[in-house]
Amino acid sequence: MNVEAVRAFVAVADEGQFQLAAAHLGISQQAVSKRIATLEASLGTVLFKRTATGAALTRDGRTFLPHAKAILTAVSEAFGSVQPQTRPLRVDVLSRRIASAELLRAFHRENPTLPIEMVTSSGAGATIQSLLAGEIDAGYVYLRGLASELDPRLDRSYAYLEPLHVIVGEQHPLAGSRSVRAAELARFRAWVPGIVSGSEWEAFYLELAEVFTIDIDPTGTESLFDTIADSRLLLTFVGAKSRVAWPGHLGLARIPVVAPTPLYPWSLIWHSGTRHQGARRLIAHVKQVFEPPEIDQVWLPQQARDDLRWHRWPPAHPDALQTTMRD
Amino acid sequence: MNVEAVRAFVAVADEGQFQLAAAHLGISQQAVSKRIATLEASLGTVLFKRTATGAALTRDGRTFLPHAKAILTAVSEAFGSVQPQTRPLRVDVLSRRIASAELLRAFHRENPTLPIEMVTSSGAGATIQSLLAGEIDAGYVYLRGLASELDPRLDRSYAYLEPLHVIVGEQHPLAGSRSVRAAELARFRAWVPGIVSGSEWEAFYLELAEVFTIDIDPTGTESLFDTIADSRLLLTFVGAKSRVAWPGHLGLARIPVVAPTPLYPWSLIWHSGTRHQGARRLIAHVKQVFEPPEIDQVWLPQQARDDLRWHRWPPAHPDALQTTMRD
DNA sequence: AGTACTCCACAACCGTTGGTTGTCGAGCAT
DNA sequence: ATGCTCGACAACCAACGGTTGTGGAGTACT
Numbered sequence: 115m116n117v118e119a120v121r122a123f124v125a126v127a128d129e130g131q132f133q134l135a136a137a138h139l140g141i142s143q144q145a146v147s148k149r150i151a152t153l154e155a156s157l158g159t160v161l162f163k164r165t166a167t168g169a170a171l172t173r174d175g176r177t178f179l180p181h182a183k184a185i186l187t188a189v190s191e192a193f194g195s196v197q198p199q200t201r202p203l204r205v206d207v208l209s210r211r212i213a214s215a216e217l218l219r220a221f222h223r224e225n226p227t228l229p230i231e232m233v234t235s236s237g238a239g240a241t242i243q244s245l246l247a248g249e250i251d252a253g254y255v256y257l258r259g260l261a262s263e264l265d266p267r268l269d270r271s272y273a274y275l276e277p278l279h280v281i282v283g284e285q286h287p288l289a290g291s292r293s294v295r296a297a298e299l300a301r302f303r304a305w306v307p308g309i310v311s312g313s314e315w316e317a318f319y320l321e322l323a324e325v326f327t328i329d330i331d332p333t334g335t336e337s338l339f340d341t342i343a344d345s346r347l348l349l350t351f352v353g354a355k356s357r358v359a360w361p362g363h364l365g366l367a368r369i370p371v372v373a374p375t376p377l378y379p380w381s382l383i384w385h386s387g388t389r390h391q392g393a394r395r396l397i398a399h400v401k402q403v404f405e406p407p408e409i410d411q412v413w414l415p416q417q418a419r420d421d422l423r424w425h426r427w428p429p430a431h432p433d434a435l436q437t438t439m440r441d
Numbered sequence: 442m443n444v445e446a447v448r449a450f451v452a453v454a455d456e457g458q459f460q461l462a463a464a465h466l467g468i469s470q471q472a473v474s475k476r477i478a479t480l481e482a483s484l485g486t487v488l489f490k491r492t493a494t495g496a497a498l499t500r501d502g503r504t505f506l507p508h509a510k511a512i513l514t515a516v517s518e519a520f521g522s523v524q525p526q527t528r529p530l531r532v533d534v535l536s537r538r539i540a541s542a543e544l545l546r547a548f549h550r551e552n553p554t555l556p557i558e559m560v561t562s563s564g565a566g567a568t569i570q571s572l573l574a575g576e577i578d579a580g581y582v583y584l585r586g587l588a589s590e591l592d593p594r595l596d597r598s599y600a601y602l603e604p605l606h607v608i609v610g611e612q613h614p615l616a617g618s619r620s621v622r623a624a625e626l627a628r629f630r631a632w633v634p635g636i637v638s639g640s641e642w643e644a645f646y647l648e649l650a651e652v653f654t655i656d657i658d659p660t661g662t663e664s665l666f667d668t669i670a671d672s673r674l675l676l677t678f679v680g681a682k683s684r685v686a687w688p689g690h691l692g693l694a695r696i697p698v699v700a701p702t703p704l705y706p707w708s709l710i711w712h713s714g715t716r717h718q719g720a721r722r723l724i725a726h727v728k729q730v731f732e733p734p735e736i737d738q739v740w741l742p743q744q745a746r747d748d749l750r751w752h753r754w755p756p757a758h759p760d761a762l763q764t765t766m767r768d
Numbered sequence: 769a770g771t772a773c774t775c776c777a778c779a780a781c782c783g784t785t786g787g788t789t790g791t792c793g794a795g796c797a798t
Numbered sequence: 799a800t801g802c803t804c805g806a807c808a809a810c811c812a813a814c815g816g817t818t819g820t821g822g823a824g825t826a827c828t
Contacts, residue, residue, distance in 0.1 A: 116814095117442055118815090144776085147778090158524070164775080164777085168774095168776095173576045174576070177558065181518055182519060187515075188514075189442055193484065195505055244500075458803095460803085460805085471805085471806080472786070475786065475787080491804080491806085492794095492804080493802095495805090
């Protein structure tokens with residue numbers, strides 16, 4: 115069964131005669147005749163009753179028509195699904211259980227008709243590679259470098275500054291606390307397995323550890339929560355919006371870090387020249403909902419702090435911002 | 442976009458390598474390679490990442506895969522929709538507002554997953570033509586001839602004996618009656634427009650009219666119910682299960698005919714050798730639910746009465762039935 | 769009734785497509 | 799290093815799908 119023959123069938127059914135259908139399809143009447151004849155042969159039935167005034171659907175033809183249209187629709191959607199202009203919006207979120215996925219879900223709730231594909235990858239480097247290869251339309255990442263270090267084909271915007279929580283076991287000294295000051299964490303040992311060497315989140319935790327003299331152990335892949343649950347010393351970090359889950363019987367407590375609150379700075383990055391309408395909507399959405407921080411109550415990696423200093427109180431001359439960011 | 446190429450794409454995606462897919466499709470590896478290359482070219486994207494161990498879907502490939510399967514499903518269903526074995530069950534009911542349509546709806550309620558197409562035609566002759574042409578699978582009709590007169594390629598079974606009602610206007614002498622004896626109808630004039638000359642329902646009404654000396658007028662096509670509503674003489678017939686509707690303000694009354702009750706004898710007919718599973722279920726259903734009449738309380742056309750005499754009290758020797766029906 | 773017209777099918781022809789076989793380079797495994 | 803397996807490329811050929819030209823059947827109009 116040939117799709118072009120099906121297209122001809124629908125055209126003839128709509129127009130009522132081979133000639134008009136041929137004109138509509140931009141081919142000769144004889145070609146339409148051949149297509150229909152071939153289709154009828156492959157189906158083993160007659161689809162039209164030919165008369166001197168045109169062609170009328172037979173009963174089989176009437177039965178076949180909606181299926182034929184369904185085929186054309188499916189073909190059209192399949193085609194559109196891989197065209198950069200019309201395909202579903204593909205956004206890299208690194209993992210489905212973290213803040214970036216929540217941010218994308220919030221966008222999807224506001225734009226429920228926009229087809230979205232949530233993609234996961236192994237870090238900012240991979241996300242940038244995928245963006246440059248045209249495989250994805252945007253990605254949420256922590257960009258630690260200077261704005262000027264970003265590939266010139268890409269654009270960025272800060273998206274969300276995610277407060278960190280710590281997770282501790284039942285017998286941990288912090289277990290009953292409603293919050294914990296960042297300086298207090300120096301007394302404990304933070305175990306953050308899964309950190310990839312050279313990754314941007316390694317850089318974040320290294321800087322965090324140095325500033326607050328926290329002892330961070332990135333090794334091991336064993337069951338994190340079982341170990342935390344039994345320890346009076348260990349704790350681990352988790353983003354405020356992350357969906358990490360553990361068995362209820364472990365009795366783990368989740369405690370916000372304050373004074374200052376460490377923030378993991380999520381950016382959205384995208385291809386500068388993107389033509390994808392969905393991507394443009396996502397970019398506009400991110401810029402609109404981004405809330406710059408009260409810079410004195412929080413801790414951010416130094417580069418992000420520099421980038422964001424003027425968000426709330428911009429300098430008198432806009433040029434100064436550029437200069438500052440490039441320094 | 443070529444359906445065979447889409448089929449090859451799905452095969453490769455499933456098998457993970459071109460060679461296996463080729464074996465599965467019964468063509469050479471090179472042919473698969475060509476099909477995929479052509480498909481990729483027409484889509485303007487790369488669907489597989491080729492390695493020495495096989496082929497892995499790219500992101501576009503993963504996006505495209507469900508659409509590709511949707512195309513194959515649509516094609517398969519389109520094909521099945523016109524194959525005599527698998528197509529929806531097509532049953533002729535003459536009109537959607539009469540008893541036969543109700544009978545088919547009842548069958549559909551009992552078999553909601555069976556796809557059914559309700560078809561209308563212009564009488565038993567046309568239904569038989571369609572059956573012999575293979576356009577439909579079964580039909581509800583009044584078969585007035587002897588069983589032996591039916592085309593030998595067709596089979597039949599009585600399906601339902603539909604009591605007749607009369608419809609009269611507000612000022613008609615029968616307007617308040619809860620029933621009317623058949624003999625009383627001789628006093629009035631029955632107007633049954635729409636009777637086609639030579640049709641089986643003409644034969645039914647002619648025989649009915651003769652036996653009960655009813656004056657039946659088959660002429661005219663004007664608004665039946667308006668005329669009935671204003672008349673003290675006219676009435677018309679309607680089947681007990683028919684869905685005929687009239688404006689409420691006309692005040693028409695529907696009155697059963699009794700002593701005897703005239704019955705319009707619906708049969709189901711079908712092609713003897715039908716392979717269609719739905720058709721076989723319909724036939725079994727009809728045979729199961731058919732209720733033979735209390736022959737003394739009702740009136741049937743003579744031929745139907747002869748056919749049905751032994752349904753309730755069959756003769757001692759089954760052979761005798763055959764003999765009787767052929768006489 | 770005759771005639772002209774419209775519509776679709778058939779024939780002949782031809783370029784393109786899609787299959788085959790034979791062969792090669794690339795990458796993984798031993 | 800050396801096979802081994804995988805997919806791609808080349809050459810070839812049958813078949814498909816398009817074109818133009820023509821004919822038969824049925825409708826519509828005089």
